[in-house]
Amino acid sequence: MQQPKKTGFQDVRDEVMRRIETRVWDQGALLPTEAELATEFGCARATVNRALRELADRGVIDRKRKSGTRVTALPVKQAKLEIATARRLVEERNATYRYALVSRRMQAAPGWLGSQMGLTPGTEVLHLEAMHYGDGQPFHFEDRWINIAAVPGCAEADFALKPPGEWLLAEVPFSNADVSFTATAADAALADYLACAPGAALFQMERSTWFQDAPVTFARMTFHPGYRMRSRY
Amino acid sequence: MQQPKKTGFQDVRDEVMRRIETRVWDQGALLPTEAELATEFGCARATVNRALRELADRGVIDRKRKSGTRVTALPVKQAKLEIATARRLVEERNATYRYALVSRRMQAAPGWLGSQMGLTPGTEVLHLEAMHYGDGQPFHFEDRWINIAAVPGCAEADFALKPPGEWLLAEVPFSNADVSFTATAADAALADYLACAPGAALFQMERSTWFQDAPVTFARMTFHPGYRMRSRY
DNA sequence: GAGTGGTCTAGACCACCTG
DNA sequence: AGGTGGTCTAGACCACTCA
Numbered sequence: 001m002q003q004p005k006k007t008g009f010q011d012v013r014d015e016v017m018r019r020i021e022t023r024v025w026d027q028g029a030l031l032p033t034e035a036e037l038a039t040e041f042g043c044a045r046a047t048v049n050r051a052l053r054e055l056a057d058r059g060v061i062d063r064k065r066k067s068g069t070r071v072t073a074l075p076v077k078q079a080k081l082e083i084a085t086a087r088r089l090v091e092e093r094n095a096t097y098r099y100a101l102v103s104r105r106m107q108a109a110p111g112w113l114g115s116q117m118g119l120t121p122g123t124e125v126l127h128l129e130a131m132h133y134g135d136g137q138p139f140h141f142e143d144r145w146i147n148i149a150a151v152p153g154c155a156e157a158d159f160a161l162k163p164p165g166e167w168l169l170a171e172v173p174f175s176n177a178d179v180s181f182t183a184t185a186a187d188a189a190l191a192d193y194l195a196c197a198p199g200a201a202l203f204q205m206e207r208s209t210w211f212q213d214a215p216v217t218f219a220r221m222t223f224h225p226g227y228r229m230r231s232r233y
Numbered sequence: 234m235q236q237p238k239k240t241g242f243q244d245v246r247d248e249v250m251r252r253i254e255t256r257v258w259d260q261g262a263l264l265p266t267e268a269e270l271a272t273e274f275g276c277a278r279a280t281v282n283r284a285l286r287e288l289a290d291r292g293v294i295d296r297k298r299k300s301g302t303r304v305t306a307l308p309v310k311q312a313k314l315e316i317a318t319a320r321r322l323v324e325e326r327n328a329t330y331r332y333a334l335v336s337r338r339m340q341a342a343p344g345w346l347g348s349q350m351g352l353t354p355g356t357e358v359l360h361l362e363a364m365h366y367g368d369g370q371p372f373h374f375e376d377r378w379i380n381i382a383a384v385p386g387c388a389e390a391d392f393a394l395k396p397p398g399e400w401l402l403a404e405v406p407f408s409n410a411d412v413s414f415t416a417t418a419a420d421a422a423l424a425d426y427l428a429c430a431p432g433a434a435l436f437q438m439e440r441s442t443w444f445q446d447a448p449v450t451f452a453r454m455t456f457h458p459g460y461r462m463r464s465r466y
Numbered sequence: 467g468a469g470t471g472g473t474c475t476a477g478a479c480c481a482c483c484t485g
Numbered sequence: 486a487g488g489t490g491g492t493c494t495a496g497a498c499c500a501c502t503c504a
Contacts, residue, residue, distance in 0.1 A: 066483040183416035201434035
C-alpha cells in the first residue's frame, strides 16, 4: 500500500494553511480556483470548498465570486472568550465554590439601567447583589438587574442558594449579549466585599442580555484584585 | 407560485434554532436523526448535516455518533473578541491616531520574560516602549519584547514610525497567541505616560505570540483610565 | 451488530461579480 | 458575458459508539 488514506478536507485545509504560513502564497496573493485545487489534490470540488470555507471562517483567506480566493492581507485576529459561570471559573482553579446572596429587592429601573438595557425607565426590575467565593476567598461581587416582564419566574425565585446567573442560564438558555470589560477603583463597599484596600484596581465585566430583542438582564461582575481573564487564538 | 425558493441549509438551521429557542426541543432533548429531518424539510441529508454542524460549532447542540443529536444542556457562551491594532481601535472611534517610540534597546531576556514566553533566559531580545494616542490623548502604553532569533528583521527596523504591532503583523501574519486581561494600578511611569494619577485603575492586556512553536513576542498594553473593551455574543 | 453522524463524490444549477 | 464561489443532490462508504 502506498497511501493508506484518501485526502480529506482536513488534509486540504492543513496543506493550504501550510503554504500560506510558509509564504508559498504570500499575503494578498491569489489562490488557484477550487476546481484547480481539486485536480491537484485528487478530490472533489466540494471537498476543497469545505476546506477553504473553514479557512475563510478563520479569517485566513478572503473569498469573492468571480475574483477568486486571496490570502488575507492584514488578518484581524479573533480571540474566543468563554463566558463561564462563577462556579465553573472557581472549580477550574480546583477551589471550592461558595455563593451568598447579599440583597434582593424589587425596584423601579434607574435611568442609567434603562439606557443600558434599552428598557423604559421606571419599569419594575429585580435588583440582586451577591458574592461568589473560591476556597473562602472573595472571587467576585455581582450586581444584577433582571427585567421581571421578560422573566416572570424570577419574582418567585429567592436566589438564596442558586446564583442568578445559573438560574437565568437554565431559564433563558439562548440569548444574545453585549459584554464589556474595564478596570475600576474599589469604592468602600467593594473594598469591604472583596477584602481589599479602597482604591485598589479591580477587573470588571458588564453584560447586557437580550432574548429575541427583549432585554433580560444586566450584570456587573467585579473581580478580586489580581484576577486575570485568559484566552487564546 | 407558492414557494419561490427551496429550503437551503440556512432555512433548516434557522428553523431548528427557532425550535430550540421556543423549547419545542427542550434542553437535553434528543433531536430527530439527520435522515428524518431531511425528509421533513424535503432536502438532502447533506443539507441537514451542514445546518446542524453550524449549530454544533456554536455550541447549541451536541452531536454523537450512534446516540444522536441533543440540545446542549448548559451552553457555554463564547464571545468573539477582535484583537485589533491600536490604529484600528483609535480610528474606529473617529479619532486621529498618533504613535511615538519611547525607547528601543537590545538586552538579555529577564527571567520573568523567559518563563512567560518559554524562552531560555539570557537570550538576546529587542525591548521597545511606545505610546499610542487618539486625538492627542494618551490611548495606551506599549511595553514590547521581541525574540530576535525568531524575527531577524527586527534588528534593522527602527520602529520610529511604524508601531511594532503592525510591523510584526506584516512580518509574521499567522501565529498563535495567549492573551490575558487584568486591572492594574498606575505606577509613577504609567501615570506620567497616560496622564493620570498614580494608583489609578488601568485596564491591561498581555499577549504572548508564537509562530510554529517558536516564541515571537510578548506585549503588555496598558490603556488610559476608563478604557472599555467591548464584544458581543 | 447496528444505528448514527462524518465525510466524500460527481454532477448540477445558481448568484454574484468583474471585465 | 463569462468565470468563480455557494449550494444542493443522491448515493455511498466509513467511524464511532452504544446495547
